[in-house]
Amino acid sequence: MSATLNAPPVRSGIARTLLRRPEIAVASLALVSMLAIGAINPAFWSAGNLFSLLRANVIIGILSLGVMMIMLSGGIDVSFPAFAIAAMYVTIKTMIAWNYDGVVLPFIGATAIGLLLGLVNALFVTRLKMIPLIVTLGTGTAVRGFLLGVIGVSTINIDHMPQALIGFARTDLIDVTQANGQHVGLSAMVLVYLVLALGVHLMLRHTLIGRSIYALGGGEEAARRAGFSVPGTVFFIYGLAGALAGFTGLLHGSMIWIANPHDMAGLELDVIAAVVLGGASIFGGRGSVLGTMLGVFTLVMLTNSLIIMHIDTTWQRIVTGAIVIVAAAITSWRDRGRSA
Amino acid sequence: MSDVTKRPRMWRLGRLGRIDPALLQMAGLTLLVFVVMAALNPEKFLRPYVFESITYVAPELGLLSIAMMLAMLTGGIDLSVIGIANLAGILAGLYFHAHGGSSGPGLTRMAPGPVAVGIVIALSTGLVAGAINGVLIARVRLTPILATIGSGQIFTGIALVLTGGPAIVGYPRLWGAIGNDSLWGVAIPLLVLLAAAALIGLMLTRTSFGIALKLIGTNLRAARFAGLRTARTIFLSYVLSGLLASMAGILLSARTNAAKSDYGVSYLLEAVLIAVLGGTNPAGGRGSVPGIVLALAALMLLSSGLQLLRFSNFLVDFVWGAFLLLSIALNALRNRTR
């Protein structure tokens, strides 16, 4: 089509800033929601509630880092909950079978399982050129089916869980005594999440492979012409996302003291909702670690605060769905404004 | 996905002259699955009971697969079909319980009139839910993936809020007949599926709406320049997809005498798999009802066979996922050697 001289849509300075820096928009939303929830029920501001909210960020947060990277490249992933649970369950079963009690090696093992599964996704996406949604739907179902059909269906409860893992996940950073005399602690797992987030941020921002993810999301053909290895980048992204999923799976099991092979079903929807809320574009090229973390925080806060707002928890899904639709509408409006 | 890899259409306008080679391939695969399963376990597999039970169970999935294919025709996807199906079954169930009590003869022996109202409620649910998807995608112009992930959560969420979590159990006997009885020796669910498949199949090949839908999926820009009403056609395709999903919801709740917000979750992958395996191009423009029906038959034979071989349901899930990946790989290889 020939040149169109469309005048750019007129927008106020504030709107433009919000569109350029989605982080500010999400942060404002988070702040407003916090104030509103706090006003409805001041118990929101208790250390116990805040600490448990932060703790609830950990698992969704780390998984969101992986999904955000994949979205940056223009793909999508719905297989990671299955990968996470498979890595966790296999690792813990192996630990029990070998009577091994430790922390570092199991986490390396679970991460490696996730990595391998992630590379399978990459293989299908790059070599066989299939739409990522359909590939990951297939791998996710196959892995979950294999886990439940071959490895086992029974939940391993606290009596059989390796104690070292539980001990590790129980570590607290801060200990506070509340007004009612209750001791509450901030889980050290929040620190694990923050360190991983910082690592992914530094990788995306300051390494060539990180920039190549943004480049790939900006245009596959342009990335190829500029000399980036497109398959290499795709293997890296899906591999890393898989590794993060494997790691998170074991962390999740350690934090809840249970290894349930049926766990995390449907979690992909919450994670995608959080990532989209954090300003990442499903068309690739746009998104940041900070935005994603804010998206995760807001989503977890809204859905977990339903109880203290005296709303039945059955509303949780409706809230998540509404967040996906509203956030997607805003980002699609933003992306269209840019290309006009 | 490049247009070059798409195969030329083999249908001639006005008469069914030649048949799409992909369809023949699918028919071959169905036959192969049948023969292998029969050879592995002849005395159990070759009993009428096996095929009969398929004719009651498969139609739900078939309707969902056709719904998925309709969304894929324009390069979209409908991830909310399961949510719509469950919500439709639950709303009808809630109506029955409000009208005839939650158990007892008032419920089970409900007259045809109120049961018909229940059917209308369920189908309207599908229409409204599909229209919501259609507005989000065709008017607000959301990506179909995100729009239907979000709306699917909302539909499931509404079902959850209405029921509070547990299943709605107990439906009128007439309602149950839709899912369990037979007419002229043929399972009613199968009749429903065949009727819907025939109508949608004819719609795609013989109506201006169906032809426009495929052309829009092939080249949206050219469709606009040719004066097709693109937004309205895409909107209607999601409405239709919602309607089919609610029909699946009726069959599911009728067969099991229950409805729950998280029933049939594994159907989502299976519907995508059947659509893709049946020759639908997820990038848009290509898909046919006969392909879906054959893919459905092949996969249902496969999973019944596996279950008779004492595979657990989970392992069957694994095989389905592997089958999807395998079919992707085979398609990629075939396009490469071409």
Add this chain to the structure above:
Amino acid sequence: MPAPLLELRDIAKHFAGVKALDGVSLAIQPGEIHCLAGENGSGKSTLIKVVSGVNSVDSGEILIDGEPVGHMTPRLAIARGVQVIYQDFSLFGNLTVAENLSIGAELRERRRIVSWRRMRAHAESAVRRLGVQLDLDATVDSLPTSGRQLVAIARALMADPRLLIMDEPTTALTGREVATLFGVVRDIQARGIAVLFVSHKMREMLDISERLTVLRSGRVVAAGPIGQFDEPAITRAMTGSDIAEDPYVWSGDDAAPNLLEVEGLTVPGELDAVSFSIRPGEIVGVSGLLGSGRTELALALFGMRPTYAGTIRMDGAPVRLDSVQAAIARRIAYVPEDRLTEGLFLPETIDRNIIVTALPRLSRFGVMRMRDAAAAAARTIRDMAIATPTGDRPVTQLSGGNQQRVVIGRWLLQDPRLLILNGPTVGVDVGSKAGIHRAIRALARARGLGVLMISDDLPELVGQCSRVLVMHRGRLTAELPGVPAEHGAAGLRATERALSDRLKALV
């Protein structure tokens, strides 16, 4: 005379039996601005790919500085100083200007860690080298096309090129932006870098190029210093067709009411108070530079600029064309510019590509009357003389000219009153072109259709139109009357020259 910077000797290249390049020879001197002209499908893109090492050659030699390079590869081409700026610029729209300019260097130096300070310094030097102003922190998506092009040029210059190949550099630019581009290119030339423009729209290039090579069907059909050519001569070389001997003369009734009247048609940023009229049976040409608003005029009349201001009347009655459907209901038809992306449904059959415009009319209660549809398609194939035994073949099997007949012919099913053609014979071979012209004339004469024909091809405009409008910056700036039949070919040439002069004055 020193050895040329780049020389191609007798290059041949086949694709699946089709000769893309057939004995092409070409020499580019250091610091020269060379223009390679040719219609779509003439082999220009293949030639770029051969020079940049993307495609290997079947036979022939590539020499750089007089030495044969043997097997050309992309890496070798870059090492020897060849840089290509593609039509789409291949930039990363989501990244900043600074990063777009410097990421290539980071990649070439095989860095693992990127330094934003180093990248910024790099980008600043790139912009300085080009001598232009660019906001380094803006994302490329937020720039206008001309800005993106500058980024692409600045990026290419960072690789110290000796030859810069620019593929269709002016396609998406406005007249003013083209002037800026040429300033930049002269600057590049002053540093001894050769520039090869590759384009099918050569009017803009005439001023700036020093030598010209014209390709047609994979062969060089004309070459020499630019002074030896005028625009009509280049067009003739590109298309292979000479000007029509018999101009189209409108023979309608002067007193007859206008078919279409446009008054003060305005679309902000695109059209500025455009007024004109078309009588039944008239073929009115529209000429203008790129970005002059010609396509936007067509889109507005076809209902694709629903917020337009001004009055449009058909047969004297005011109409509001705020959707494509409204335009079609008024029996307005539009044949878009880019056949492949805007016109055709490529994997579909010829039949379906034809009946697409008439789906409601060929159905009853939404059900297609298959027999009628097949008959309508067959009739169109016959009327438009589309060369195919049956209509159930994929439309991809047709030649460019026959594909264009499909796109024009589909509108005949709507029995249109006004037919808007945008580049009706681009990429169509000579014989087929004459056929399409005959068909358009017949429609205008026999059915009394009004035709609005937008074209870059001046002989086409002058030979086929009863008068020609000239557009510039969204306004109508001139109208050239048709050539009376008795003036014949000489009269046509004179009008063509007058039109060409007028367009040149606009740049």
